[in-house]
Amino acid sequence: MHRNYPDSKVEIQGLSAKHYDNLLNIASLGGYSHFIKKAIGEINIAQDDTILDFGAGTGRNALLMNKKLSGKGEILGLEISELMIVQFRKKTEKFDNINVINQRIDQPFELDRKYDKVFISFVFHGFPFETQKNIIVNAFNALKDDGEFVMLDFNEFITDDTPFYFRIPFKIIECRYAFEYVERDWKHIFSEYGFHDFNEKLFLGNHIRLLTTRKEIQ
Numbered sequence: 001m002h003r004n005y006p007d008s009k010v011e012i013q014g015l016s017a018k019h020y021d022n023l024l025n026i027a028s029l030g031g032y033s034h035f036i037k038k039a040i041g042e043i044n045i046a047q048d049d050t051i052l053d054f055g056a057g058t059g060r061n062a063l064l065m066n067k068k069l070s071g072k073g074e075i076l077g078l079e080i081s082e083l084m085i086v087q088f089r090k091k092t093e094k095f096d097n098i099n100v101i102n103q104r105i106d107q108p109f110e111l112d113r114k115y116d117k118v119f120i121s122f123v124f125h126g127f128p129f130e131t132q133k134n135i136i137v138n139a140f141n142a143l144k145d146d147g148e149f150v151m152l153d154f155n156e157f158i159t160d161d162t163p164f165y166f167r168i169p170f171k172i173i174e175c176r177y178a179f180e181y182v183e184r185d186w187k188h189i190f191s192e193y194g195f196h197d198f199n200e201k202l203f204l205g206n207h208i209r210l211l212t213t214r215k216e217i218q
């Protein structure tokens with residue numbers, strides 16, 4: 001797969017994509033599984049919500065969100081990696097209300113309906129600022145009036161002020177876009193793009209944030 005952002009680490013390829021869930025589980029000594037259940041459990045999902053999952057990965061998050069949906073709710077993953085899409089389809093094959101399509105989230109796109117929620121998990125930090133602005137616009141356009149943009153990602157912090165046990169792996173693993181991302185005021189930026197009503201839940205020593213914001217009624 002061609003990489004549009006060679007300095008980014010979110011365009012996951014090869015063995016890392018093929019074994020993505022297992023690698024996360026092993027690297028976190030099983031802790032990721034517990035964390036992601038807890039974080040997704042905190043999202044205020046209604047039984048009939050329609051949810052777009054930007055950069056949906058293997059479908060692990062879609063399955064967790066689906067636990068809160070009745071038969072009427074739906075999830076559509078947007079993903080560019082065929083290796084991820086194959087895993088997503090396999091994992092979610094029992095559920096007719098969960099689907100995935102090969103669709104970039106960093107360029108404009110049209111879908112045939114508007115959604116109640118756009119969820120984005122550990123994708124956003126890995127893009128240049130100009131691309132992040134495009135993603136915000138794409139989320140805005142894909143949402144119904146009053147729909148919610150839900151972002152699970154790093155919190156805002158000054159990297160050099162974080163404790164060494166976080167700072168060292170963060171600096172080794174993450175890309176330069178992530179270092180810029182954590183220092184921006186995202187509530188202010190989202191509000192410039194028509195979002196309001198912010199709610200946040202913090203995890204893992206406040207280094208991870210589930211940020212929910214609402215599309216203003218036009």
Ligand SMILES: C[S@@+](CC[C@H](N)C(=O)[O-])C[C@H]1O[C@@H](n2cnc3c(N)ncnc32)[C@H](O)[C@@H]1O
Binds near residue numbers: 056058079104122
């Ligand atoms: C770090 S993974 C996170 C996957 C998933 N959201 C999760 O939390 O497990 C980043 C994902 O974003 C996808 N991705 C990267 N760039 C993308 C783009 N421009 N459009 C759509 N998906 C993208 C990658 O293929 C990968 O599956």
